[in-house]
Amino acid sequence: MEVTQCQLDALREIGNIGSGHAATALSTLLQRRIDMSVPEVWAVPFEQITAIVGQLDTPQAVIYVKVEGDAPGKAVFFFPVESAGIVVQALFGTGEERDLFSDEMAQSALKEVGNILVSSFLIALTEFSGIPLQASVPALSVDMIGALLDAIFLEEGTLDDTVLFIDTQLSGLPKIEGQFIFLPDEGSLEKLLGAMGL
Amino acid sequence: MSGIITVGMADFKTAKSPDLLMTAGLGSCIGICVYDPALKLGGMAHIMLPTSIGSQGGNPMKYADTALELMLRQILDMGASQSRLKAKIAGGAQMFSFPGKTPVLKIGDRNAEAVEQELKKHRIPLLVSDVGGSFGRTIHFNVATGELRIRTINHGEKVV
Numbered sequence: 121m122e123v124t125q126c127q128l129d130a131l132r133e134i135g136n137i138g139s140g141h142a143a144t145a146l147s148t149l150l151q152r153r154i155d156m157s158v159p160e161v162w163a164v165p166f167e168q169i170t171a172i173v174g175q176l177d178t179p180q181a182v183i184y185v186k187v188e189g190d191a192p193g194k195a196v197f198f199f200p201v202e203s204a205g206i207v208v209q210a211l212f213g214t215g216e217e218r219d220l221f222s223d224e225m226a227q228s229a230l231k232e233v234g235n236i237l238v239s240s241f242l243i244a245l246t247e248f249s250g251i252p253l254q255a256s257v258p259a260l261s262v263d264m265i266g267a268l269l270d271a272i273f274l275e276e277g278t279l280d281d282t283v284l285f286i287d288t289q290l291s292g293l294p295k296i297e298g299q300f301i302f303l304p305d306e307g308s309l310e311k312l313l314g315a316m317g318l
Numbered sequence: 319m320s321g322i323i324t325v326g327m328a329d330f331k332t333a334k335s336p337d338l339l340m341t342a343g344l345g346s347c348i349g350i351c352v353y354d355p356a357l358k359l360g361g362m363a364h365i366m367l368p369t370s371i372g373s374q375g376g377n378p379m380k381y382a383d384t385a386l387e388l389m390l391r392q393i394l395d396m397g398a399s400q401s402r403l404k405a406k407i408a409g410g411a412q413m414f415s416f417p418g419k420t421p422v423l424k425i426g427d428r429n430a431e432a433v434e435q436e437l438k439k440h441r442i443p444l445l446v447s448d449v450g451g452s453f454g455r456t457i458h459f460n461v462a463t464g465e466l467r468i469r470t471i472n473h474g475e476k477v478v
Binding site: 184259265271 | 326327328329342343344345346347366367377380411412413414415425426452453454455456469471472
């Protein structure tokens with residue numbers, strides 16, 4: 121679908137509120153300050169995601185949640201591996217380094233972080249639009265970011281030429297960086313915008 | 319001096335010796351390398367989906383069938399002989415699994431099948447097929463030697 125400037129602005133506002141909730145939730149969980157960038161909204165061909173994620177083979181921890189309900193979609197939260205390691209250490213509070221590729225405790229902690237972030241985002245979105253949305257059980261993988269995103273976006277076997285992202289960067293002292301993407305399924309965007317009278 | 323030519327998603331590039339072709343972060347996507355060992359030239363495509371059938375226009379380099387077709391045309395234009403062409407492919411992983419749910423459509427598997435079929439259709443022998451698994455791959459292809467270097471984050475590196 122064609123997305124107008126006015127709709128992009130509305131999406132940025134949703135992103136703002138949703139990501140604000142998510143940052144607060146993460147901040148509470150980690151007991152440290154988390155800052156949030158003003159969300160960027162992108163309507164781009166999927167092939168151009170490089171512009172958003174940078175090098176496609178950088179290892180990142182990716183938490184993927186399916187958004188279910190009347191306006192389904194996909195939510196993806198990703199951290200560089202070092203940041204994910206810091207998050208895990210902060211959660212366990214032991215300072216012990218854990219191997220994100222194999223440590224199941226570390227992996228389930230990261231999934232829980234993803235779950236909390238996405239759920240807070242969805243609560244905001246639901247309040248804003250009145251459309252009930254729920255998060256599926258999160259899936260986690262630590263691998264090349266390009267490989268993970270192509271698998272997520274191509275999973276259904278079809279792909280619009282243009283995909284829409286709401287992209288927010290979270291960052292916190294000393295060194296936590298993460299990105300959040302919400303991608304509405306085909307038709308969901310119309311529903312969300314319609315519910316908001318746009 | 320050899321250069322490295324980067325192939326983006328849904329794109330293909332051709333190269334002559336001594337240049338290398340590379341594509342980064344293949345997940346369910348597939349990198350298709352086709353070369354003429356005698357002339358030491360070839361191409362690499364980074365496809366995302368199995369077939370253009372049923373899709374409404376868009377970028378033909380996204381699909382196994384149309385991307386291979388376009389790339390072959392260019393390789394043959396460079397003087398390659400159809401009968402000498404060989405292929406190597408990598409990618410087609412299944413990156414995520416949700417607990418208790420089997421994926422309805424394994425897009426990585428479907429991509430691999432489609433690519434194999436298209437190569438068969440064009441009678442190009444497939445020498446190496448490094449597909450499947452649940453990890454990403456970055457590949458470098460040397461059109462002069464036919465060497466395909468496959469790098470992963472946590473599953474080692476190999477040359478095939």
